Amino acid sequence: MPLDIPGARHLHSGKVRDLYEVDGGNLLMVASDRISAFDFVLTPGIPDKGEILTRMSLWWFDQLSDIVPNHVVSTSVPERVRGRALIVEKLQMFPVECVARGYLTGSGLIDYDANGEVCGVPLPAGLVDGSRLPEPIFPPATKAEMGEHDENVSFEQVTATIGAESAETLRDLTLRIYARAEEIARSRGIILADTKLEFGTRPDGTVVLGDEVLTPDSSRFWPADSYQLGRAQPSYDKQYVRNWLISTESGWDRAGNRQPPSLPAEVVDRTRERYVQAYEQLTGESF
Incomplete structure (x- = not known):
């Protein structure tokens, strides 16, 4: 379910992100902790994932700014989604x-x-x-x-x-x-x-x-x-996560259309560790 954010009207929810319309004709883009694989949204989410994705994207946008403009307008967002959301252009x-x-x-x-x-x-x-x-x-x-x-x-x-x-x-x-x-x-x-x-x-x-x-x-x-x-x-x-899903341990048949099983706590924890490690090693910043 999308969040109820004062001053923002929910427009769309994707596999990971939720989009809202805000004043000024811009969009509020919120990165959730949802994780998808093989085009399925999995449960549970990965703690802190939305914030890691947002921080990493901002870092990369800076590295690439001389190649192509990006859609970021502001990082000043409602308190409820602070750290995991951006105000962006409507493109x-x-x-x-x-x-x-x-x-x-x-x-x-x-x-x-x-x-x-x-x-x-x-x-x-x-x-x-x-x-x-x-x-x-x-x-x-x-x-x-x-x-x-x-x-x-x-x-x-x-x-x-x-x-x-x-x-x-x-x-x-x-x-x-x-x-x-x-x-x-x-x-x-x-x-x-x-x-x-x-x-x-x-x-x-x-x-x-x-x-x-x-x-x-x-x-x-x-x-x-x-x-x-x-x-x-x-x-x-x-x-x-993909490797666990296609392993015999998960019991999931990728060839079918059945929703994958819930991720075990160990898979969730190990995935979060990998996201944090990628962020810290690339940016040189501590999460």
Whole structure:
């Protein structure tokens, strides 16, 4: 259930975030402690997750401000959501999740093993789980509504949806952001394997980076000191939750449509530890 926030009118709830309309034509974006995996919202949430995502996004927005403007207007928010919410611009969002992959893993690995490509992008033979790609690629996806599944699409499909000029702009910005972020993360002992970004436009057509950016919810972070080819990498993101869900311990059948079981306390605690560690190692700040 969305929160009752004085002066804010609830507009929409996604898998993790709740959006409210506030005075001045802006939006109040609240990051909850909800966590999703395989397009399901899981229970219980991860304590402090919303605040970690908000802090980390703000830090990354600063690192990227010379590449692309972002949607943040103010961090002065109602007391009830302080620390986990932002006042942001109301943008016309592109219906595309802009993905940058620098390493082969996850659904990209499944596609590659099947046909040697990822979303229509051909890749060299002989790659394995964890392989660094010759250069980062842009395999976009559709953005699913609550209860629906994200779907990988080709660049040609994106072009058909939003036009060639916008598609090229989003691809170029996504790859530039990934290159900058990958370099920063690597300098702090973290490999940024891939990430998902979202963009929108202002009324004057300016493309703006929105939603969250480069958090453990939207990215794969691997500890550089334990990186090893040919296996699933240890991670600072929600891969720990995914791994538990697909294990025999959970008893959940991913092929079905049944809601996953509740997360055990140990999985919740370990996931929170990973989010905190990612934040502190990247930013150099204590949570």
